[in-house]
Amino acid sequence: MRLMVHDGKNELKILSESPLLPCGTFRQGVTPDASSSPLDSPFRRKLLLLAGLSSLLPISAVARTAAAAHTKPHTPLHAPAILRNVRPPPPLVMLDPGHGGKDPGAIGYSGTYEKHVSEAAAAELERQLLATGRYRVALTRSSDRFIPLEGRVEMAQAHKAALFISMHADALHDPDVRGASVYTLASAASDSQSALIAQSENSADLFGGPHVHATSPAVQQILASLVTEETRRGSAHIANSVVSSFHSRIALLPHPQRHAAFVVLKAADIPSVLVEMGFMSNRNDEAALRQAGHRAMVAGAMRDAVDRYFATTRIGIG
Numbered sequence: 222m223r224l225m226v227h228d229g230k231n232e233l234k235i236l237s238e239s240p241l242l243p244c245g246t247f248r249q250g251v252t253p254d255a256s257s258s259p260l261d262s263p264f265r266r267k268l269l270l271l272a273g274l275s276s277l278l279p280i281s282a283v284a285r286t287a288a289a290a291h292t293k294p295h296t297p298l299h300a301p302a303i304l305r306n307v308r309p310p311p312p313l314v315m316l317d318p319g320h321g322g323k324d325p326g327a328i329g330y331s332g333t334y335e336k337h338v339s340e341a342a343a344a345e346l347e348r349q350l351l352a353t354g355r356y357r358v359a360l361t362r363s364s365d366r367f368i369p370l371e372g373r374v375e376m377a378q379a380h381k382a383a384l385f386i387s388m389h390a391d392a393l394h395d396p397d398v399r400g401a402s403v404y405t406l407a408s409a410a411s412d413s414q415s416a417l418i419a420q421s422e423n424s425a426d427l428f429g430g431p432h433v434h435a436t437s438p439a440v441q442q443i444l445a446s447l448v449t450e451e452t453r454r455g456s457a458h459i460a461n462s463v464v465s466s467f468h469s470r471i472a473l474l475p476h477p478q479r480h481a482a483f484v485v486l487k488a489a490d491i492p493s494v495l496v497e498m499g500f501m502s503n504r505n506d507e508a509a510l511r512q513a514g515h516r517a518m519v520a521g522a523m524r525d526a527v528d529r530y531f532a533t534t535r536i537g538i539g
């Protein structure tokens with residue numbers, strides 16, 4: 222007699238001259254357990270039941286099977302109602318205002334500190350994201366304090382963030398250069414300007430003193446290679462969304478979507494982006510970023526980008 226069973230993936234064949242005899246051959250890599258009686262095998266019991274040959278099962282096996290079939294599931298009656306109401310929490314967006322404490326960041330044309338601009342802009346974006354009711358929001362800092370770059374990444378991982386957004390307004394040597402730009406992590410910079418910005422951002426840890434070790438360029442390149450492909454796609458997706466949102470509202474650098482080896486973007490499993498909202502070295506950008514109304518417009522564009530990102534990706538949801 223030959224019995225054949227499909228388990229959905231493999232076809233398992235049992236070849237036997239008689240149903241009373243132990244099965245002779247298991248195919249598809251399934252090995253019979255020689256130490257137990259073939260009739261005691263749960264797999265064989267199932268086969269015999271399926272074939273209408275339950276009388277061939279040992280009495281104890283039939284009894285166990287029959288008892289199981291007539292036993293009501295031991296589940297508290299109220300549990301299903303509670304389970305139906307359990308919904309996954311909204312995705313957590315981690316905002317990272319650049320610099321802080323003894324690290325002022327860039328110092329603007331008229332003396333504005335980047336750390337104050339980034340903190341105020343992050344607080345506004347937090348407010349706007351929470352107002353949608355669709356997200357949880359956490360900040361790496363909500364006061365003027367120094368946090369090493371590594372600590373910022375660790376905070377995002379500890380919160381299981383679905384998205385990490387670092388917010389800056391740095392300075393360039395050329396005071397005429399103005400406009401926002403958006404960066405993702407890569408071992409090689411997209412252009413020399415981005416390489417300089419990454420170098421400047423990564424040197425923030427020097428403010429931490431001897432107990433905070435700045436990451437060497439060689440290690441930064443290795444870190445970039447550890448980011449998963451899914452995270453890389455997510456980072457490119459949010460960068461693209463931010464640039465699209467800025468397009469009609471905020472002045473942008475030429476080719477505003479760029480990449481470089483930023484240490485703060487190195488979380489292997491969290492899509493991460495760094496937004497330069499403008500340059501403090503430019504008189505117009507600095508003046509604009511000092512205005513709450515302009516920061517609200519920048520934050521509004523970023524909120525729309527976050528909305529578009531989560532509306533078109535499953536990353537971090539459920």
Ligand SMILES: [Zn+2]
Binds near residue numbers: 319320326327335390
């Ligand atoms: Zn910065």
